[in-house]
Amino acid sequence: MRIGILGTGAMAAALGGAWVRAGHEVLVGGRDPEAARQLAAGMGASEGGDLAQAARFGEAVLLAVPADAAVPVVGPLAADLAGRTLLDCTVPMAPGAGGPHLTTAGTADSVAARLAATAPAARVAKAFGICHESIWTLSRPAFEGGAPLGVPYCADDPAAAALVADLVVSMDCVPVHCGGLDRAGLLEATAVFAIGVWWSGGEARRVFPSPALAPGVTDDDEGGDR
Numbered sequence: 458m459r460i461g462i463l464g465t466g467a468m469a470a471a472l473g474g475a476w477v478r479a480g481h482e483v484l485v486g487g488r489d490p491e492a493a494r495q496l497a498a499g500m501g502a503s504e505g506g507d508l509a510q511a512a513r514f515g516e517a518v519l520l521a522v523p524a525d526a527a528v529p530v531v532g533p534l535a536a537d538l539a540g541r542t543l544l545d546c547t548v549p550m551a552p553g554a555g556g557p558h559l560t561t562a563g564t565a566d567s568v569a570a571r572l573a574a575t576a577p578a579a580r581v582a583k584a585f586g587i588c589h590e591s592i593w594t595l596s597r598p599a600f601e602g603g604a605p606l607g608v609p610y611c612a613d614d615p616a617a618a619a620l621v622a623d624l625v626v627s628m629d630c631v632p633v634h635c636g637g638l639d640r641a642g643l644l645e646a647t648a649v650f651a652i653g654v655w656w657s658g659g660e661a662r663r664v665f666p667s668p669a670l671a672p673g674v675t676d677d678d679e680g681g682d683r
């Protein structure tokens with residue numbers, strides 16, 4: 458798969474590296490093309506360039522910039538992104554006294570929905586925003602016992618959903634389809650929630666045990682992709 462990356466920071470490096478290891482063709486694009494070329498060279502990617510080159514390169518395009526830069530970055534690239542799957546990993550979050558909070562107006566006002574309105578010919582998918590970037594540097598993200606990492610995602614477009622699922626499988630992870638873009642705000646809020654738990658010294662994984670542990674529930678009763 459050909460994947461363009463918008464951004465040259467921590468997520469660009471971690472996910473780009475994972476995709477290169479998985480055999481995908483990656484072009485890193487940044488507002489500083491030289492920084493993009495250096496990052497691309499370091500991860501063994503095919504090349505680096507500017508943001509428009511990255512937007513045009515991929516059938517998939519990762520947006521890896523701060524959430525408040527998402528719409529300003531994508532707006533001028535809307536035509537370049539037509540027909541491509543735009544992978545939105547942004548977390549609209551700001552620190553607060555009681556912990557991090559959403560910077561959107563709520564779960565009905567997601568960055569992903571704003572991007573879909575900004576680039577209506579792109580196929581927007583919310584994905585890869587739950588885990589810390591360091592997870593994507595592992596050769597195979599897995600839990601104790603070898604269970605693979607589940608990667609939740611939201612997309613309206615069936616082709617975009619299928620692309621994300623293929624990409625996740627290529628990373629030895631398990632795709633978890635969470636519905637359409639109207640649910641992307643729930644994923645964004647989940648990321649903020651988990652980060653708040655981690656920042657307070659807790660372990661977010663302990664909050665979501667498998668329903669299979671509940672009395673009277675069998676594996677067959679479990680919904681979803683896992």
Ligand SMILES: NC(=O)c1ccc[n+]([C@@H]2O[C@H](COP(=O)([O-])OP(=O)(O)OC[C@H]3O[C@@H](n4cnc5c(N)ncnc54)[C@H](OP(=O)(O)O)[C@@H]3O)[C@@H](O)[C@H]2O)c1
Nearest residue numbers: 464465466467468488521522523524526547548586589590
């Ligand atoms: N880090 C994580 O563990 C993690 C996990 C899940 C989701 N996320 C989300 O992933 C996104 C990227 O996070 P990150 O940790 O990779 O951030 P980062 O390391 O700070 O990198 C941000 C990148 O965005 C670029 N950028 C910022 N404003 C821009 C603008 N106006 N126009 C063009 N490029 C711009 C920066 O370019 P310059 O270098 O030129 O400033 C940099 O390349 C964020 O939305 C974050 O919420 C992060």
